[in-house]
Amino acid sequence: MTKYAIGVDFGTESGRAVLVDVADGREITSSVYPYSHGVIDEKLPLTEKEILLEPDWALQDPEDYLRTFQTTIPAILKESKVDPADVIGLGVDFTACTMLPVKEDGTPLCLLPDLRDKPHAWVKLWKHHAAQPEADKINSTAVRMKLGWLDRYGGKISSEWFFSKVLQILDEAPEIYKAADRMLEATDWVIWQLTGVETRNSCTAGYKALWSKREGFPDKTYFKALDPRLENVIDEKMTRNIQPIGNRAGGLSEQGSKWTGLLPGTAIAIANVDAHVAVPAATVTGPGRMVMIMGTSICHMVLGEEEHIVPGMCGYVEDGIIPGYFGYEAGQSCVGDHFAWFVENCIPGRYEREANERDIDIHQLLEEKAAKLRPGESGLLALDWWNGNRSVLVDVNLTGLLLGATLATKAEEIYRALIEATAYGTRMIVETFQKNGVPIHELVACGGLPEKNKLLMQIYADVTGCEIKVTASKQTPALGSAMFGAVAAGGNAGGYNSIYEAAQNMAHLKKEVFKPIPENQKIYNELFAEYVLLHDYFGRGENDVMKTLKRIKVEAKHVE
C-alpha cells in the first residue's frame, strides 16, 4: 500500500502544500495559498482607524498561516484522491526569524480585540528591519561582556533575529511585551496549532535565538545587562525545552483534523526552517557537500563533524540541520534580487522590444547574449554588495561597485559581470569555510535560479572550481518538510526511522552536472584575485567610502 507524506512550505507571500510518495519522494500534487494580507508593510489590515507602519517594518497575519492549512491540504487530498488514512505524516518549514507574541493558550496577541491595532502585537516577518538599534545593543553588550557565543554567529547578529525583535517590542511597546505569555517562532506556533502541543525546534532556537545544545541560552546576567526587564525572558516568555529537528512534535489534533481533512493523530514533525529543511531534500546528510538555496538571495549550508569558528558565517548549530552534525550557515543577501534590479532599472528599451518580438523573457534574452561572451571579455568586475554583504563581511552598509566600464560596454556585459560577482561571493564563502576547517568539495543547488539560468550555474562552477549538482525537485523545501513528516511517522507506520533513511529514498538529484571548464577556471582565478583585492580594500576598512556615502545620503535626505 502506497504511503504519503505532506510538506507545507510557508514562504514570504504564500504557503504551499505538497503531497509526496514516501517510497521515492515523487511529488503527487501541490497547492498554493497566497496570503490574503501578504507582507504588511504600509498599514495594518482590517482596523477601524488607519494604523500606518514605520519604514523597514514587515508584518504578517497569523491567520494567513491557518488559512494555508485549511485551503491547501483539502485541495491536494481532493485533487489526488488519496485516502487521508494513507497520509502518515506532515512537516512544515517556514521563513525565519518570523516571530510573534501569544497568550498562554497560543492565541496571537493581534487577534485580541483590544490589541489588534497595535503593530507590535502582530507577526514580525523575517524581513522586518526596524530593530537595528536593538541588534546593535545586543552585539555591543555581548562584546563588552566578552561572551563567547557571539563567535558562533560570525561575531555579529542581525536585526532580523529573535532577540532583536523581542527587544524592539520591549523598547517600543512594553505593554505588548507584558501581555505576551509566550514569544515564539511562527514555525513553532503553526505546529502548536496543529497538534495542541507547544514545542520549540532546535533549528530556529540555534540559528536565530542564541541557543546551543551544549550551553543553552545566554544567561540571565546578559539579558539583565540588555534591559533589566529582560532578565527572565527565557523562563517567562519562552522555554528551555528545545527539541531536535527530526523529532515528532505530536499527533494531529481534532481541530487540525477538521481544518485539513487528515486523520486525527497523523504524525506531525517538529517545526523547521525553509533553507535548512532543504538540505536533506538535496540529498545532503553529511559533511563535504554544500547546499545552496538560490533565489532572491543565496543561503549556503554545510555540515561538519567538528565545531569550528568560521569568520563571517551566519551561524552554526549542533543538530541545527541534521541531527548529529554541526550545521553551518552562510549567505549572500543579493543574488536573484540583483538581476531583478538590473532588469528593472538598466535595460534599454530595444532589449525589451527584442524580447517581446521573440516572445521570450528578458532574463532569457540577457542570458543568451551574455552566454556569447568569454570569461574576461567584458573587462568588467563587480562587487556583489547591492544589498550589503551577509557573509563573510557581515556588513549591511556596504554597497555595490562596478569597475571597468568603457564607452563600448553593453547591457549583457554588465549583466554577466553581476552574475560573476555573485559567483565570486560564493567562492569567498566556500574558501572561508575550507580555510577554517569545514571541508567542501561539491555544491548542490536548489531554488528558482538553477532552473532558470544555466549560464549562471556554469559560471558558478567555473568560478568556484566545484562541480554543481541540482536537486530534482523544484519544491525542495516542501519535499524536505514531507521527509521530516515521514520521519515523524517512523518506520513502523511506513515512514522512516531517520532523516538519513528518508534522504536515501526520497531525495534525488538531476542527472545534469555543471562541471568547471579548465580554461574558464584559469581566467576566473585571475579575476577572483582582483575581486578579493577590492573586497578587502572596500570591505575591511581600508577605504570606507561606501559608508561615508551612506552617511552623506542619509544627511542629504534629512535636509528639510
Add this chain to the structure above:
Amino acid sequence: MTKYAIGVDFGTESGRAVLVDVADGREITSSVYPYSHGVIDEKLPLTEKEILLEPDWALQDPEDYLRTFQTTIPAILKESKVDPADVIGLGVDFTACTMLPVKEDGTPLCLLPDLRDKPHAWVKLWKHHAAQPEADKINSTAVRMKLGWLDRYGGKISSEWFFSKVLQILDEAPEIYKAADRMLEATDWVIWQLTGVETRNSCTAGYKALWSKREGFPDKTYFKALDPRLENVIDEKMTRNIQPIGNRAGGLSEQGSKWTGLLPGTAIAIANVDAHVAVPAATVTGPGRMVMIMGTSICHMVLGEEEHIVPGMCGYVEDGIIPGYFGYEAGQSCVGDHFAWFVENCIPGRYEREANERDIDIHQLLEEKAAKLRPGESGLLALDWWNGNRSVLVDVNLTGLLLGATLATKAEEIYRALIEATAYGTRMIVETFQKNGVPIHELVACGGLPEKNKLLMQIYADVTGCEIKVTASKQTPALGSAMFGAVAAGGNAGGYNSIYEAAQNMAHLKKEVFKPIPENQKIYNELFAEYVLLHDYFGRGENDVMKTLKRIKVEAKHVE
C-alpha cells in the same frame, strides 16, 4: 559701411561656414556641408577593389574640405546678399591633429591614381588611434634620452599626435613616406589651397608636433634614434618656418575666389584649431579665466604669463592660443559621450516611453528627474574614465567605475552621478593648474552641453566652486575663426589690429551666470575628497585592476 568676416569650422563629420558682422560679432548666417565620405573607418571610398581598414583607423577625404569651401561660402553669400567686397577676411579652424602627406605642389597623395588605394596616402583624422606603438616609442625614446620637451606635454604624448602618425606611415608604408614631399596638418593644407601659399601655424606645431617658439623642433639625433630614416624629417618633409596664429597667411587666390565667390586677395588668416580658436571667442585673452569647450569631450584652456610644468596637461605652447601668452591645454576624454553611452545602453524602456509620451528628449527627461535629487542623495560616486583619463593622469587604459549602488538605485541617480564625476574631473584639472602656478578664478563655457543641460552647469559650478559664464555664440569656434579673419584683414581694412581688439568687440557672453550654491559646495567638497581617494588609488598605480582587466579582455578576445 558694414564689414563682414567668415569663419570656417572643420568638424569631424561636416564643415560649417559662418558670416559675421566685424563690428559686433553678430552672426548673419551660416551653412553646413556634411562631408560626403564622413569618417572613413571601414573601407576606402571609390576604389576599384575593396580596401578594408584595420581597427582603430580613421581617415578622411581632403576633397571634402574643398567641397566645404565650394558649397558653404557661396551659400552664405547668397543667403545674406552681402557684397563679397564687404567680406574683409576669412579664418579657419580644424580638428587636430588631422594630417596628410602631399606632393610639393600641395596635391594630396591619395588623389594620385597610383596611390589612391593606399590607406596611408589619405588624411589621418584626429581620432585615428592605430599609432599607439609609435607613440610609445616616441615617449620611451624621449625618456631614455632624457629630453626635457616631454615635460611640456605632461610627460607623455598621444597616439593621436603628428609624429605618431608620421612614424606609423614610415613603419607600415615606407613608399608613402618616401613619396610625400610634405607632411602637414589639414588646417594648414586648406589655407594653402585658398591662398596658394604654404604656411604652418604655431598652434598645431606646438600642441601636436613637439615644436616650441624657443627651442624649435626636437633635434636630428632624436629623430634618428626613433628611426634613421626619420633623421631629416623636419627639413625634408616639413618646414622650420612656423607662423604665430593671428598672422595673415596671404590673400585669396584666383582659384580660391572661383571656389568661394569671395574676391581675390581677401585676407586669409594663418590656420588654427577648433578648441584654441574658441578661447578669444569666449572673451578670454588673458590669464585667470579657463575656457571649457564642452561637448562629447571637454577641452580646457587657460592662458599664463609664465612657463609652468603642470603634471598631466595635454601641453602648453607659447603663442599657441593668444600671442604673447603661454597657452595651457588639458582635457577630459569622455563627457557628452558618457551621457550618450548611458542613454543608449542603460535607460529602461519606461523612461523612453515617458519621454515619447511627453514629447521631450530623453536627456531632458533624465535631467528633470536628476535635478530633483539633492547633492549626495543618490549615495553614488563614479570615476569618469569610461574613455580613459586624458588629464591629469594621461592614461587611456583607465576605465569607468561606479560605486554605492543599492537595490533602490535608479537610472536618474546614476545619470547624475556620471555628471558629477565629470565635474570632479574638471575640478581635478582646475586644482592641478592652480597648485602649479597657473591661476584660475572663473570658468567660461562654450560648446553644445551648456546649451543643453542647465543641471550639469550648476553641478560644475557647485563642484568647482567657480562661477561659470557661457558664450553668447552657439558657434564659438566659427566665430573665433571669423575674428582671426578680421585680424588678418587688419584695422585699415575695417578689421582689427589684434585679437585683443577683435575679442573686445566681437566676443560676448550670455547674461546668465552659474554661481556656486554654498550648501551644495559643502557636500560636494566631501564627495570630492572621496573621488580624489579613488582617483589616486586606481589611477596612480596602487591598484592596477583596470589595466589587468584590460589585459585579460584583450587576451579573451584573441582566444581562437
